[in-house]
Amino acid sequence: MELRTTYTSTDIDPREARRKAAVLSIFVVGSSLVLSISMGAVLSISVVDALTRATTSWNYARARRRSIAPHGAADWPGLPEDLLLTVMAALDVPSIIRSGAVCTSWHSAYKAFRGLHRLPPKQAPCLLYACDEYGPDAAALYCPSTNATFRIPFPQPPDKSRRFAFSCQGWVFAADEAGDPYLVNPTTGSRAALPPFETIYHGESHYDRDRKNALKARLENRVFRPTVSWAWHSGYHRVAISAAAEVAACTVLIVHTPDQWRLSFARPGDKRWTFLCEEEFQDVLYNDKDGLFYALGLDSSVSTIDLAGPSPTVTMIMRGVSGWCDPTKYLAFTPSGELQQVWRIWSHPHFSVKFMVDADAVDFANEYGDAHNLNEPDANDDDEQKTSEVTTIKLLIFKVDIGRQKLVELRDIGDHALFLGYNTAMYFSTKDFPVFKPNCAYLTHDCFDFKPTLPTDTGIWDVNKGSMQKLQDAWPYMYSWLDLPAPIWITPRF
Known part of the structure; x- marks a missing residue:
């Protein structure tokens, strides 16, 4: 699929306009491809803007010669890895992971980016929660900055007898059925x-x-006896x-x-x-x-x-x-x-x-x-x-x-x-x-x-x-x- 973008501003050089159109095409197409994989995740305009800013130093002639045919089908898998790494550096983590699922070459770039141990400088908080739509084996990760929701497979996901204990440094502190903690x-x-x-x-x-039973917790006019599993998980504050x-x-x-x-x-x-x-x-x-x-x-x-x-x-x-x-x-x-x-x-x-x-x-x-x-x-x-x-x-x-x-x-x-x-x-x-x-x-x-x-x-x-x-x-x-x-x-x- 090819996206054509028209710029009406007289302040934008035609070559710059074509370069920006190419960048927009890459990630709109990328989102479409990943849409069927990530169950509805879509990049926001703010992320696309960030992508555009991140590639201002990219040589248009080289990109055009190596990967983009202006009047024909774009060779998205053929995009050079250094360009993909530059663009990934401007994305949030969920979008980077999503881009790595597009094709083999993009996945290789994604693995190379992870190997750099370099997080993009600005990461927005997301909301991790359980919901009926994703069932008992997964959690939802909602990213307000992109308005995207991801299905996250979660080992032994929380339910009404358990909970996410805490999050810190990008890790979730959770516990298994026996109450033994782990980081995920x-x-x-x-x-x-x-x-x-x-x-x-x-x-x-x-x-x-x-x-066999958790100790009782008294709530003034009632007595609540939590499940053993809940009591294990309530042990972590x-x-x-x-x-x-x-x-x-x-x-x-x-x-x-x-x-x-x-x-x-x-x-x-x-x-x-x-x-x-x-x-x-x-x-x-x-x-x-x-x-x-x-x-x-x-x-x-x-x-x-x-x-x-x-x-x-x-x-x-x-x-x-x-x-x-x-x-x-x-x-x-x-x-x-x-x-x-x-x-x-x-x-x-x-x-x-x-x-x-x-x-x-x-x-x-x-x-x-x-x-x-x-x-x-x-x-x-x-x-x-x-x-x-x-x-x-x-x-x-x-x-x-x-x-x-x-x-x-x-x-x-x-x-x-x-x-x-x-x-x-x-x-x-x-x-x-x-x-x-x-x-x-x-x-x-x-x-x-x-x-x-x-x-x-x-x-x-x-x-x-x-x-x-x-x-x-x-x-x-x-x-x-x-x-x-x-x-x-x-x-x-x-």
Whole structure:
């Protein structure tokens, strides 16, 4: 199939127009060919624009002589590999993988590109979720930047008795039927085994004496007994993975719930998890700029963890400021390297949360008193909604001022979008990815207390207005996801 593109602008050289038409032809044709393979994936105009920019240095005469006949059929399989590598460097990872399925020569170029161990510089987050359309043996990967959905074969895919545990550095931390964890790259299928669940400190406390039933979880007016499989998977709360070219060289740090929110770490191939310390934590992340892990305590204290030396070193760099842990808390680094805390406060249908903080250690923007009840529901809250689902009612973003030992509330994150859920918190520039709204947080459900029983709370939080838009309303063309497991954000990688 040949695409003919007409340029009417007098500012474009005819040769440049023909070169641009050729590039557009390549990938429109490529998309058509891959369409039948990838079940509906289509490149967006923004990606095509990126392709055009990426090939501005390509010599038109050489491309025309070697691969493109202006008035005849184009020899798409005959495109030179160096041109394909240049173009792939401008694509997101799902589109690169898709282009490698077009033909043998393009697949060779794709393998060569992967061998370079070079990710394109700007990768947008995608949403990984389970849906009825793809059945029990696969998951859906939705790419908002291209409006494309991919069917991802998933080993032992999550269902209502299990979940995606976490995503970090392009990997998904998941677990098999026995609850033993592993890392999987959903875009390539690569896997790396991790030590079994039973080697985690006090992992046996998750079960009754017969090891047949999970311990009961009480929800005020009801008692929920999760399946054994669900209990295994609920044992993992947060995950951080060190950056490494090869997954076998990485270190995995987890917050696990047997024995109350402790930290353990391991490397692929280890026999056991190594218990780290007695303190309790809610979030962890890895900073590739200094090679340290950062851990967020239940009291909002922050510690650095050095796992690169002969023995682990834990150093507190920010004191605790709060007395209880009901808000879901995250650590995040901004693109400029600023350390932040984010508190996500829920409206629980079964009880009201009172959350007290040290007023001398937190600088709120304006509206709170000295004793802060941060989860006080508004008078106009929908009572019916509060009895049927968990809802985000506040999102507080703080700069961690280590010098002053204070948290300073921010009311604006500028031209950035923040992605939170069962993933490492991520910031992205909305100038690079205009499909995302500036000064907004994209949230997926990760309310630990109620994840087995209630619908997911997923949407776009406007930081300035303090309001939530349902994600289904913003992206209506996605397949509907299952309430369980909750969707997760992931930045694809090779």
